[in-house]
């Protein structure tokens with residue numbers, strides 16, 4: 001089973017999980033980044049990012065080294081922004097929707113405590129991918145490490161082994 005872990009992370013929480021997943025599965029780790037970075041500090045961080053997520057923006061990405069033909073499975077890993085997936089992940093999913101629909105897809109979300117269910121429902125609606133092979137939601141695993149986060153992460157990985 002050839003797997004790609006495709007992730008966006010602003011402050012390292014999702015990246016932490018994405019790295020663990022790719023190590024455990026021997027999967028390729030692919031980071032996506034918008035051409036124009038979002039503000040990472042202060043009030044503008046939440047204003048710009050939140051508005052971009054709510055309005056369904058699809059920011060242009062830096063070139064992504066993702067060749068769908070190489071993989072049977074794709075793990076999508078993203079923070080939750082304003083009860084949505086992050087806009088860069090939305091761009092990635094929409095640009096690759098036709099190919100993703102034919103593969104196994106698993107989803108890992110990192111959030112602070114609210115809106116992950118909504119984000120997943122919206123992902124299903126805009127991607128047309130109705131069935132995920134595995135799905136896990138972590139609560140800021142770097143900022144607030146916990147046994148519960150590690151348990152959810154290892155259960156997620158076990159499902160994909």
Ligand SMILES: Cc1cc2nc3c(=O)[nH]c(=O)nc-3n(C[C@H](O)[C@H](O)[C@H](O)COP(=O)(O)O)c2cc1C
Nearest residue numbers: 009010011012013014049079081082083112113114
């Ligand atoms: C613009 C913005 C919007 C956010 N919206 C939510 C939200 O709706 N619900 C939530 O639980 N956390 C929200 N968060 C917090 C992040 O989802 C959370 O801290 C996540 O673990 C960050 O992942 P990262 O470190 O990989 O960037 C938001 C953060 C940002 C920057």
